Amino acid sequence: xxxxxxxxxxxxxxxxxxxxxxxxxxxxxxxxxxxxxxxxxxxxxxxxxxxxxxxxxxxxxxxxxxxxxxxxxxxxxxxxxxxxxxxxxxxxxxxxxxxxxxxxxxxxxxxxxxxxxxxxxxxxxxxxxxxxxxxxxxxxxxxxxxxxxxxxxxxxxxxxxxxxxxxxxxxxxxxxxxxxxxxxxxxxxxxxxxxxxxxxxxxxxxxxxxxxxxxxxxxxxxxxxxxxxxxxxxxxxxxxxxxxxxxxxxxxxxxxxxxxxxxxxxxxxxxxxxxxxxxxxxxxxxxxxxxxxxxxxxxxxxxxxxxxxxx
Amino acid sequence: xxxxxxxxxxxxxxxxxxxxxxxxxxxxxxxxxxxxxxxxxxxxxxxxxxxxxxxxxxxxxxxxxxxxxxxxxxxxxxxxxxxxxxxxxxxxxxxxxxxxxxxxxxxxxxxxxxxxxxxxxxxxxxxxxxxxxxxxxxxxxxxxxxxxxxxxxxxxxxxxxxxxxxxxxxxxxxxxxxxxxxxxxxxxxxxxxxxxxxxxxxxxxxxxxxxxxxxxxxxxxxxxxxxxxxxxxxxxxxxxxxxxxxxxxxxxxxxxxxxxxxxxxxxxxxxxxxxxxxxxxxxxxxxxxxxxxxxxxxxxxxxxxxxxxxxxxxxxxxxxxxxxxxxxxxxxxxxxxxxxxxxxxxxxxxxxxxxxxxxxxxxxxxxxxxxxxxxxxxxxxxxxxxxxxxxxxxxxxxxxxxxxxxxxxxxxxxxxxxxxxxxxxxxxxxxxxxxxxxxxxxxxxx
Numbered sequence: 001x002x003x004x005x006x007x008x009x010x011x012x013x014x015x016x017x018x019x020x021x022x023x024x025x026x027x028x029x030x031x032x033x034x035x036x037x038x039x040x041x042x043x044x045x046x047x048x049x050x051x052x053x054x055x056x057x058x059x060x061x062x063x064x065x066x067x068x069x070x071x072x073x074x075x076x077x078x079x080x081x082x083x084x085x086x087x088x089x090x091x092x093x094x095x096x097x098x099x100x101x102x103x104x105x106x107x108x109x110x111x112x113x114x115x116x117x118x119x120x121x122x123x124x125x126x127x128x129x130x131x132x133x134x135x136x137x138x139x140x141x142x143x144x145x146x147x148x149x150x151x152x153x154x155x156x157x158x159x160x161x162x163x164x165x166x167x168x169x170x171x172x173x174x175x176x177x178x179x180x181x182x183x184x185x186x187x188x189x190x191x192x193x194x195x196x197x198x199x200x201x202x203x204x205x206x207x208x209x210x211x212x213x214x215x216x217x218x219x220x221x222x223x224x225x226x227x228x229x230x231x232x233x234x235x236x237x238x239x240x241x242x243x244x245x246x247x248x249x250x251x252x253x254x255x256x257x258x259x260x261x262x263x264x265x266x267x268x269x270x271x272x273x274x275x276x277x278x279x280x281x282x283x284x285x286x287x288x289x290x291x292x293x294x295x296x297x298x299x300x301x302x303x304x305x306x307x308x309x310x311x
Numbered sequence: 312x313x314x315x316x317x318x319x320x321x322x323x324x325x326x327x328x329x330x331x332x333x334x335x336x337x338x339x340x341x342x343x344x345x346x347x348x349x350x351x352x353x354x355x356x357x358x359x360x361x362x363x364x365x366x367x368x369x370x371x372x373x374x375x376x377x378x379x380x381x382x383x384x385x386x387x388x389x390x391x392x393x394x395x396x397x398x399x400x401x402x403x404x405x406x407x408x409x410x411x412x413x414x415x416x417x418x419x420x421x422x423x424x425x426x427x428x429x430x431x432x433x434x435x436x437x438x439x440x441x442x443x444x445x446x447x448x449x450x451x452x453x454x455x456x457x458x459x460x461x462x463x464x465x466x467x468x469x470x471x472x473x474x475x476x477x478x479x480x481x482x483x484x485x486x487x488x489x490x491x492x493x494x495x496x497x498x499x500x501x502x503x504x505x506x507x508x509x510x511x512x513x514x515x516x517x518x519x520x521x522x523x524x525x526x527x528x529x530x531x532x533x534x535x536x537x538x539x540x541x542x543x544x545x546x547x548x549x550x551x552x553x554x555x556x557x558x559x560x561x562x563x564x565x566x567x568x569x570x571x572x573x574x575x576x577x578x579x580x581x582x583x584x585x586x587x588x589x590x591x592x593x594x595x596x597x598x599x600x601x602x603x604x605x606x607x608x609x610x611x612x613x614x615x616x617x618x619x620x621x622x623x624x625x626x627x628x629x630x631x632x633x634x635x636x637x638x639x640x641x642x643x644x645x646x647x648x649x650x651x652x653x654x655x656x657x658x659x660x661x662x663x664x665x666x667x668x669x670x671x672x673x674x675x676x677x678x679x680x681x682x683x684x685x686x687x688x689x690x691x692x693x694x695x696x697x698x699x700x701x702x703x704x705x706x707x708x709x710x711x712x713x714x715x716x717x718x719x720x721x722x723x724x725x726x727x728x729x730x731x732x733x734x735x736x737x738x739x740x741x742x743x744x745x746x747x748x749x750x751x752x753x754x755x756x757x
Binding site: 104116117118121122123124125138147150151152153154155156171172173174175176177179180181183184185187188189190191192193215216217218279282284 | 366367368369371373374375376378379436437438439440442443445446448449450451453454455456457460542543545546547548692695696697698699700701702703706
């Protein structure tokens with residue numbers, strides 16, 4: 001009986017200890033583990049430990065207890081589960097976009113991206129010859145039939161219950177199959193050391209914002225899943241000065257304009273303005289809806305032929 | 312290289328076959344230099360790869376739009392060439408085509424070397440090769456990459472078995488005959504010959520096993536290249552989104568593999584002085600085989616390009632115009648002409664199926680096959696559905712960087728090194744099988 005209990009407690013210890021020191025590497029955890037085992041036999045021995053604020057302290061080995069909460073694990077778990085009962089959607093009113101690009105810079109700030117890396121990209125579009133050109137902000141479409149998550153060999157990119165497609169850069173192997181599979185070119189890759197990698201290197205990874213970014217992994221728009229958890233609108237939505245974006249919950253049939261703060265019925269907005277989704281013929285079932293660029297608030301001031309005239 | 316053909320009517324005895332085949336294995340001339348050269352190239356490539364590991368894949372020419380480049384094109388090429396093992400020793404072997412006997416081992420050696428390196432090339436392309444085990448730990452069977460990993464490993468194992476098993480009688484001879492072999496090699500011969508003495512029962516069992524493997528490798532061989540094509544066909548991109556990619560790739564693989572085999576045949580014939588075994592007849596037959604597979608490949612090319620080219624759907628039209636008349640036209644048309652159309656026209660003539668001309672044609676075919684993979688992979692990535700905007704200039708084009716090219720050269724050097732070593736320690740022409748075929752009696756002593 002005593003044998004059994006000690007076995008069980010050792011198993012628990014092993015389990016939680018493994019989680020705690022996982023980051024320190026397998027080798028060190030084994031040596032620590034054996035040290036801890038030895039400690040049970042030889043009381044009074046001490047061990048040097050570094051506290052969170054950088055102080056070296058001595059602790060009796062018998063006092064060693066595994067940490068209860070592992071922030072990374074918790075973040076990973078809730079990040080993969082998503083927010084219950086929600087079904088997030090975005091509506092982009094093309095008639096209001098004048099290429100201010102505040103969405104792009106807010107997004108880059110939030111997700112620690114360089115100015116040439118886009119989770120959201122404002123494109124100059126012209127559907128056919130002689131049709132009217134327009135600006136089209138293009139985030140990840142968070143498809144309900146996502147071609148990208150299908151092809152991922154390791155379940156690093158996945159769709160969660162609230163509809164958001166996330167990427168776990170703790171697991172991504174950098175094969176870039178998802179980039180090849182995405183018809184919307186919504187994904188980027190960290191080809192080199194990400195921006196400010198040195199500055200953020202000690203930050204715990206937050207899957208819902210995909211920060212800190214990691215070299216050799218894929219990154220993408222996440223609808224600012226970390227902000228949604230705090231009941232805030234996504235960074236791009238809040239940053240828009242022109243009322244282009246609506247964001248909300250399809251289950252509640254309500255979307256909120258990021259500029260005016262006005263909340264409207266999602267179904268009514270789409271119906272009255274002939275909302276559509278991008279390349280619906282591909283069967284990807286996007287969660288980003290577009291309202292056509294008619295009765296525009298601004299003149300199209302872009303130049304489809306010369307990119308440099310834009311800025 | 313000088314190919315002085317000996318008289319065709321040499322009478323073969325078992326002793327002579329044995330000597331002719333085992334001689335090049337014991338004669339080292341020039342080999343060390345070649346191996347040193349290959350190892351030097353591999354070391355330089357390894358250094359380039361280290362730079363890539365240290366600084367990230369940004370040292371390559373790939374960027375967010377062309378996120379698959381030279382490495383993936385090269386991977387497809389390696390998988391393609393490796394398919395020759397299945398074509399020659401299995402499909403033709405099962406059809407009881409007997410002229411393949413002297414060249415089937417060379418085909419298997421090529422298959423093993425190329426498929427092994429293909430597996431490595433895909434790791435070289437990964438952003439986080441340190442996480443390669445995630446494919447086992449978190450593997451999702453819905454992903455074509457998992458299928459690829461599965462079939463490539465299976466193909467490697469079966470190909471290696473198809474190399475070793477038919478070699479067992481020959482290794483029993485090596486064990487006895489090659490006195491100068493280093494002790495490690497002697498031990499290898501002793502282990503791999505499994506005490507074979509060619510008793511009728513052993514003979515029966517061995518051939519039963521080989522036959523089983525020959526049947527098994529056909530679906531696996533088809534699978535490796537079909538699944539490789541699905542890495543592309545499973546996406547929604549213009550140029551890849553087609554239903555014939557599987558057979559199209561397999562047909563192309565037979566062309567590339569046959570060309571590689573002919574080049575290797577010529578090399579071993581001349582350098583190993585095997586004119587009595589790898590004869591003009593074999594080049595002639597391989598030439599005919601090549602015409603056949605080229606015609607099939609041509610048929611698939613017509614389907615793949617002409618049908619969408621006839622319709623010119625909006626997405627496809629940008630892509631196809633770039634291939635037909637745009638910046639990819641030279642590479643596209645030269646790979647079609649030099650790698651397919653011209654070889655067919657030339658090789659229907661008997662004199663172009665002589666060893667030297669057909670070897671030269673094969674070099675063009677193989678090089679074109681490589682560029683063809685490049686044309687399949689890269690242009691599609693440059694023609695996404697939505698415009699490429701607001702990115703640096705180098706995102707809108709692709710040219711492999713020097714690091715990328717060096718790492719790719721490494722893959723070739725490594726494949727050549729594997730072939731060199733295998734052809735050095737194993738007899739490249741099956742001794743006993745040839746004797747069997749010629750009706751020469753022989754005994755293998757314990």
